Amino acid sequence: MESVKPILEFNKTCVSYTKQTMAVKYVSAAIDRNTITAIMGPSGCGKSTLLRAANLMHELYPNIRVDGEILLNGENILSMEPVDVRRRIGMVFQRPAPFPTMSITDNVLAGYALNGIRLSKAEREETVERCLKSVALWDEVKDVLNKKGTFLSGGQQQRLCIARALAMKPDVLLMDEPTSALDPIATAHIEKLMQELQKEVTILIVTHNMGQAMRISSKSMFMYLGELVEYGDTATMFSTPKDERTKAYLTGRMG
Amino acid sequence: MTHLKTKHRLLADKAMLWIVCLFATLTAVPLFAILGEVLLRGYDQLSWSFFTETTPTAYKAMKAIEAGEPIPGGIANGIIGTMIMLGMAAIVAVPTGILCGAFLAENPKNRFSQTVSYLTDLLQGTPSVIIGIVTYMWVVVPMKGYSAIAGSVALFVMMLPLIIRSTEETLKILPASLKEAGLALGGNRARVMLKVQLPAAFGGIFTGVLLAISRVIGETAPLMFTALGCSFIRFSIDKPISAVPLLIWEFFNDPNLQELIWGASLFLLLFVLTLNLTAKYLAKKWNQ
Numbered sequence: 001m002e003s004v005k006p007i008l009e010f011n012k013t014c015v016s017y018t019k020q021t022m023a024v025k026y027v028s029a030a031i032d033r034n035t036i037t038a039i040m041g042p043s044g045c046g047k048s049t050l051l052r053a054a055n056l057m058h059e060l061y062p063n064i065r066v067d068g069e070i071l072l073n074g075e076n077i078l079s080m081e082p083v084d085v086r087r088r089i090g091m092v093f094q095r096p097a098p099f100p101t102m103s104i105t106d107n108v109l110a111g112y113a114l115n116g117i118r119l120s121k122a123e124r125e126e127t128v129e130r131c132l133k134s135v136a137l138w139d140e141v142k143d144v145l146n147k148k149g150t151f152l153s154g155g156q157q158q159r160l161c162i163a164r165a166l167a168m169k170p171d172v173l174l175m176d177e178p179t180s181a182l183d184p185i186a187t188a189h190i191e192k193l194m195q196e197l198q199k200e201v202t203i204l205i206v207t208h209n210m211g212q213a214m215r216i217s218s219k220s221m222f223m224y225l226g227e228l229v230e231y232g233d234t235a236t237m238f239s240t241p242k243d244e245r246t247k248a249y250l251t252g253r254m255g
Numbered sequence: 256m257t258h259l260k261t262k263h264r265l266l267a268d269k270a271m272l273w274i275v276c277l278f279a280t281l282t283a284v285p286l287f288a289i290l291g292e293v294l295l296r297g298y299d300q301l302s303w304s305f306f307t308e309t310t311p312t313a314y315k316a317m318k319a320i321e322a323g324e325p326i327p328g329g330i331a332n333g334i335i336g337t338m339i340m341l342g343m344a345a346i347v348a349v350p351t352g353i354l355c356g357a358f359l360a361e362n363p364k365n366r367f368s369q370t371v372s373y374l375t376d377l378l379q380g381t382p383s384v385i386i387g388i389v390t391y392m393w394v395v396v397p398m399k400g401y402s403a404i405a406g407s408v409a410l411f412v413m414m415l416p417l418i419i420r421s422t423e424e425t426l427k428i429l430p431a432s433l434k435e436a437g438l439a440l441g442g443n444r445a446r447v448m449l450k451v452q453l454p455a456a457f458g459g460i461f462t463g464v465l466l467a468i469s470r471v472i473g474e475t476a477p478l479m480f481t482a483l484g485c486s487f488i489r490f491s492i493d494k495p496i497s498a499v500p501l502l503i504w505e506f507f508n509d510p511n512l513q514e515l516i517w518g519a520s521l522f523l524l525l526f527v528l529t530l531n532l533t534a535k536y537l538a539k540k541w542n543q
Contacts, residue, residue, distance in 0.1 A: 055439055062364070087441035097432040101454035113450055114442025161436070168440060 005074075006030035007202050008054065008089075008172050012068035015049050015058065023049045025226040026068070031172075031219075036194060036203045038217035038234065040210065042254060046226040047206045051174050054204070055091045056082040072171065087115065090165030090201075094177045096157035098149030098164075104141050107149040107160055108132065111168040131163040134200075135193055155186025159193065166201070173197070175205040179212065191216050210250065214238055222246045293521050300518030305329035310486050310502060316511040326512065330519050332488045336403065336497040340482060341468060343407035343492065348414040349464055355415075356422025356460075357448055363427075372423075379416035386412050387477030395481055403489075403496040406482030413474060414467045421463020425456040458541025462534045469530035473523055475500040499523050 008031040015024035024046040031037050039047040058064035059082050069076045077085045098107050108128045112119055119127065128145065132138040137159045141152070149160050158178060165173055175194075179187040194203055194216055207213050213220055213234060220234040222243070230237060230246045241247040248254040304327075311319075311328035319326050355371070362368045386409050394405040433455055437447035453460070478484075483495040484505060503519045506512040 057435060057439070060435070060438070082438070083441055083443050086439055091436075091439035093432050093436060093439075095430075095432055097430070097436045099433065099436070099451050099455070101451075101457070110437070110450075111440035111442075114437055114440050114446045116446065164436075164440065 005033070007033040007073060008204065009071040009074075010050070010054075010068070011071060013050065013053065013070055014065075014067040015046065015053050016065045016067075017063060023226055024053070024223075027223075027228040029221060029228060029231050031202060031204060033202055034198050034200075035219060036198050036205060036217045038213035038220045039204065039206045039223060040208075040213050040220060040249070041223035042249065043208075045223040047221075047223050048176050050223070051176055051204060051206050052091075054172070055089050055174055056085050057091075083115075087111075087168055088170055089172045089174060090168060090170035091174045092158070092161050092165055092176065092178045095181050096154055096161050098152070098157050098160050100148065100150050102149060103146045104132075104149050104152075104160065105145045108163050108167050110164055115168075127167055131167045132160075134166060134197065135159040135163045136189065137163060153186070155182050155189055158182060158186070158190060162190070162193070162197075166197070170201060172202045172204060175203060177206050177208060180208060187212070210238075222249065224249070290524065293517060293524050297517030297519075297521030300325075300515065301521060305518055306334065306522075307331050309488055310497070310505075310515075311512070312486070313509055313511045316509075320511065326514050328515075330499060330502050330515070330522065332485060332497040333499040333502040333519065334522075335488050335490070336406075336482065336485065336501075337472060337499050339490070339492065339496065340403055340407040340410055340478075340498060341472060343403070344410035344414055344471070345464070345468065348411045348418055348467070352415050352418025352467075353422045353453070353460060356419045357426060357453065359419065359423045360426035361444065361448070375416045375419050378412070379420070382476075383409075383413060383474050384476040387480035390477060391480040398493070400493075401481060401483035401495040403482060403492040403494070405480075406478050406496060406498065407492075409477035409481045410471045410474065413471045413477065417467035417470055418460075418463055421466065422456070422460050425459030425463065426452055428459075429455055458537055462538045462541070465530050465534040465537070469527045469534070472527060472530075473500050475504055479504070 010027045010029045013024060013027045014022055016022045027050060039051065041047045052058060053066050054070055054077070056077065058066055066078060068078075070078055072085070072088060077089070099110055102110060105124070105128050106113070108131050109119070109124060112127075129138060129142075132141065137156060140156065141147075141160075144151075149157060152160060158181075162173075162178075179190050182190070191212060194205070197203065205217070217234045219232065220237050221228055222230045222237065222241075222245075224245050230241065230243045232242075237246065238250060241250055245254065306329055308327070308329040309332045310330065311326060315328070316326045355375075359368050359372055359375075390405055390409040390412065394408050395401055398405065429452060433451055434447060437451040438444070442450070478498050478501050482498055482501065484501045485495045485497045489496055499519055499522065503516055503523070506516045506519065
């Protein structure tokens, strides 16, 4: 029964930047464990805003208000400490952002350093190897682990950032257009990687790329002007969209 | 017709270019004039002993002038005094300034930090002579005497706003993604600042510190009220102490020592220029 219960659930989630305008309007959706769910929609539809709310990134900007509930295993994260939430919900950003002053090893272990958790040498080595292997970066960087992460190519940097997020063993991994700054080969690498990763972590990904959503996700959300227009099986949504707006977007008449 | 117009426009463009170049060159003239003057007059005096020996007494200098010899002695007491006071000022000003700058960069919209930011601007604009006289009231009077401590307090007050500003500006231009990535890993704001943002901003902050040092190293007025001066090398921080800019002023006031003015000036000028160039170089390297 455990696998039936959703791991992450948006319940009438609203996000507003100003009192008048809502960027996300009453979104309700349940995300299944160990799946990849894609959030699609034209620019400015609120998809990144919704994703960032699930990591409490809005706490950084006092003018942003989030209402409703976001439940992680049934617990409302909006009333939890951001530090605890972010340890369980990892995030990968659009532009690869390895910490420029840290080596590859330190980048992978950054989450532990930032949480003040001390690891033994053996634990450190084990974590670095496990995480880099799970993003298929180990073979490429195992001899240069002490070099700065910024020396890597864009695709490698993004995989390093994914490894860094995985090192904290999160339940959910949020990805905000993780491949939009990468070339097609690096993109293919990361897409393949995500499909491997869904065995251990639930992935919620914002993407502009419909092909990408179709290739990797089992479920898709379509958002338009802050509303969740349609949410369902990716294959069904692409073949027989229920809403006229989804249809317009998928056929390229909108966005 | 169109051809004529084109010609006219090209001509205007050329004229404009010349005017701009002319004014750009004009700004360089004072710098090179000063550098040339100090170099020509001070070059002779620079020698090893100029940096290792202390200021001669007026009597010794007079004797040397009468005998037609170069004035003996140097500015070692001033160099050591300057270093001691700068060092003490920097030890306090650097951490304080960085913490304050970090706070301002993190909380740009809060009323308290806006007030602090405004006060920092005011402090930066406060005439150094006023900082000197106030430090005199605060430190010299209660301690019943001039001292290196008093001098370094004055220099600290002058350095602080410069370090705060440079830290704040450097942190503000870091990409927001760095901070967000740090927080997304579950770090609290203090740890993200300490382990991610400040290390990433190190180059800019270090440049700022160097510029702050080069800015206050030549300050004379505040030291007149606080450090006073001293003709021999001294390491005790509760006694009057010398400094290179103070020496220049003393040499100017003593007809027998006037020849030393230019050597001391040249040293100070070269030191500041070196610091500035180092800062520029580091900033460039850091930006790559």
